[in-house]
Each structure stands twice: as structure tokens, then as C-alpha cells.
Amino acid sequence: MFEIGDELPEERPDVSMETIRRFVRAAEMEFPRFIDHDAARAEGLPGAVIPGIMSQAHLAAMIHRWAPGCTITSLDTIFRTSMVVGTPVVCRGAVTDVDDDGTIEIDVTILSEESGATGVLGTARVRLAD
Amino acid sequence: MANVDLEAIRAAWVGKVFQEIDIVVDGQRMLDWAVSAGETDPRFVDPDHPDFQASTAFPTHVNAARMLPDEFPMLGNGRGIDGGKSIEWHLPMRAGDRLLAEVQIADIYAKTGRSGTMVFIVNRMTFRDPDRQVVATVDWRMIRQGV
Numbered sequence: 001m002f003e004i005g006d007e008l009p010e011e012r013p014d015v016s017m018e019t020i021r022r023f024v025r026a027a028e029m030e031f032p033r034f035i036d037h038d039a040a041r042a043e044g045l046p047g048a049v050i051p052g053i054m055s056q057a058h059l060a061a062m063i064h065r066w067a068p069g070c071t072i073t074s075l076d077t078i079f080r081t082s083m084v085v086g087t088p089v090v091c092r093g094a095v096t097d098v099d100d101d102g103t104i105e106i107d108v109t110i111l112s113e114e115s116g117a118t119g120v121l122g123t124a125r126v127r128l129a130d
Numbered sequence: 131m132a133n134v135d136l137e138a139i140r141a142a143w144v145g146k147v148f149q150e151i152d153i154v155v156d157g158q159r160m161l162d163w164a165v166s167a168g169e170t171d172p173r174f175v176d177p178d179h180p181d182f183q184a185s186t187a188f189p190t191h192v193n194a195a196r197m198l199p200d201e202f203p204m205l206g207n208g209r210g211i212d213g214g215k216s217i218e219w220h221l222p223m224r225a226g227d228r229l230l231a232e233v234q235i236a237d238i239y240a241k242t243g244r245s246g247t248m249v250f251i252v253n254r255m256t257f258r259d260p261d262r263q264v265v266a267t268v269d270w271r272m273i274r275q276g277v
Contacts, residue, residue, distance in 0.1 A: 013168045026162035027191040052212060053190040057167030060186035064171045072186045076216035122214070 001128075002104055008066045008093035012113075013058040015050050020085050023054050034085070047084040055079070055120045059108045062091045069129030073103070077122030081112070088113040093124075102128045134277055136249070139203060140238045148199040149233040153192060153257070157225025160184045163191070177225070184223040189257055189266045190215055192231055197253055197272065199235075205249050206274040213250055213271030221265045223257070229265060232256045236269060240277070249274045 017035065024030050029051060032039030037047045056077050063072055083089055089110050097105035103125060110120040157177055164174035164185040174185040197210075223229070236254035240247055251272045257265040 011168070019166050022162060023166040026159045026166060028159075028193075029191065053187050053215065054167060056187035056190065056215065056217070057163065057169075057185060061164075061168040061170070064169060064174070064185075068171065072219065074216065074218045075186055076214070078214035079212055122216075 002067075002095050002098055004095055004098060006095040008062060008106070011058070011062045011065070011091040012088060013061070013091060015083070015085055015087070015089055017048070017085050020048070020050065020054070023057075024051060027051065027053065029053075037085070045082055047086075049082040050085055050089070050119075052077070052079040052120065055083070055110050056122075058089075058091050058110065059093070059120070059122070059124065062093060062108075063106065063124055063126060066093070067104075067126060067128055071127045071129075072124055073127055074125045075108075075122065076124075077108075077120050079120055081117045081119045083110070083112055083119040089119065096123075104128065134205065134249075136238060136240055139205075143199065143202060143235045144238060145234060145236070146199070147232045147234045149196055151192065151231040151233070153229045153231055155184065155223055155225055155227040155229065157182075160188060160223075160225060163188055181222070182225065186219070187217060189217060189223065189255070189268050190270075192255060192257075192268075196233075197270075198251070202235075205251075206276040209274075210251075211273040211275065213273040215271070216269045218267045219265075220267075221259065221263060223265055227259065227265075229257045229259060232258065246275065247277050249277045 024034050040048045093106045093108045096107050106124045172179045173181045237252040253270045255268045
């Protein structure tokens with residue numbers, strides 16, 4: 001059903017300030033660096049940045065939509081570049097391994113659509129629904 | 131790295147639980163997390179779904195009061211860079227679950243590149259249910275430069 005090299009449909013998650021605020025409230029991470037551009041710049045950042053753990057959540061949502069009912073058994077990510085709130089990003093994924101027991105490995109990335117820079121990259125292991 | 135005995139630090143600290151946190155999983159927070167992250171699977175965004183559960187990255191929001199033990203040696207300038215996070219799931223996490231999060235240093239290792247030697251400290255948070263079964267594990271890699 002899935003083969004090595006299959007690409008997941010790209011996704012462009014909502015990274016507006018309003019949505020980031022809702023996320024950081026849920027995460028109890030209402031720090032200025034995530035919700036206040038001026039405060040973030042004062043810390044040396046390019047602007048308020050998308051929390052790394054929200055990027056992980058975006059990748060998980062992409063996988064859940066691609067393989068309905070699946071279980072992500074692991075997700076390992078590296079945060080490479082800060083991505084600014086309100087700046088469009090794109091999530092991508094590609095199948096890199098398929099086991100006989102139905103477990104799939106996927107390489108995942110999030111890129112800035114403006115600069116093309118990779119903000120997040122990682123690997124997910126996914127158990128498909130029966 | 132000349133004055134740092136990494137093996138001794140590893141022997142002294144790796145594997146020792148230095149903090150425990152009691153948690154009650156908040157269903158509203160689970161829901162807000164999933165919706166704002168763009169989840170659409172009813173298992174994550176419909177509290178009335180019979181399999182309603184936390185979405186994948188949810189446990190990463192639990193912050194330990196101390197990321198390192200109080201007596202842990204200063205490495206480099208003491209400031210950490212986020213080297214990434216990984217999550218492993220073993221059981222679903224559901225609204226109202228009472229869990230114990232154990233915090234330990236899971237690994238310490240060095241990598242040397244063009245910018246010098248960096249030390250990676252892996253902070254591990256293991257979530258256990260009342261029967262001591264592991265629900266999820268979150269590893270956070272902290273990087274120390276200038277060691």
C-alpha cells in the first residue's frame with residue numbers, strides 16, 4: 001500500500017499569531033519570544049518564533065491526515081532554524097522504510113516558503129491502522 | 131575538553147532520576163493543543179470520541195522545574211542550545227489520567243566539528259501510569275558549546 005519514496009501531500013499549517021497564541025496557552029508556554037515580535041527581536045531573534053514543539057505537532061497532524069487511524073510510535077526532530085510567526089511554512093514527508101509488520105518510517109521536514117530554509121527535520125515511525 | 135572528564139560525569143549522572151512530577155492530564159488543554167496544531171482526526175479533536183487521546187507531541191509541553199540536577203557540573207558557558215526533541219509512545223494518554231513523570235539524564239556525549247567540541251546532554255522524561263507502565267518518553271537534547 002505504501003512504498004519507499006512515496007511523498008506525503010504537502011501541508012501549510014496555520015502559523016498566524018492568533019493560532020500561535022492559542023497553542024502556547026495550551027502548552028503553558030506564553031513566553032514573549034513566541035507571541036511578541038518586538039520582545040523576540042530584543043532577544044536577538046528575527047521576530048516571534050514558532051515553538052519547536054508546535055512544529056512537531058504540525059508534522060504529526062500531517063501524518064495523521066495522510067494515514068487515517070495510524071499511530072505515530074516515535075517522532076524525532078531537530079530544530080535547525082527559527083521560523084517566524086506569520087511567515088508561511090510548508091510541511092513535507094517521504095517514506096524511507098516499510099517493515100513487514102506494517103510499520104513505516106518517514107523523513108519529515110518543515111521549510112520556510114520565503115527563504116527555503118529548513119526549520120525542522122526529523123524522522124517518524126508510524127504503525128498503520130489495522 | 132581538556133579539563134572535562136566526560137566519562138566520570140557520565141558515570142556519576144546518567145540514569146539517575148533527579149525529579150518526579152505528578153500530572154493529571156488536562157482534556158481541554160489536549161483539545162486546544164490538537165486544534166491549534168491543525169489536527170483533524172477525531173481521536174484528537176473530539177472529546178466525545180471513544181478513543182479521545184493526546185496527540186503525538188503533547189507530552190513535550192511538560193516542563194521540569196530543573197532540567198539538570200542541582201549539583202550537575204557546569205559545562206561550557208552553562209547556556210544550552212536546543213538540540214531537538216524526540217517522543218516515543220507506548221500507550222495512549224487520555225484526559226484525566228494520573229501520571230508520574232520521572233526526569234533523568236539519559237546520556238551525555240561529545241561531538242567535535244568545525245566549530246569545536248559540543249557536549250550533548252539528553253534529558254529524559256518518562257511518563258508512567260499508576261501501574262508503572264511507560265506511557266511515553268520524551269528526550270530533549272541540550273547542547274553545550276565551548277566545553
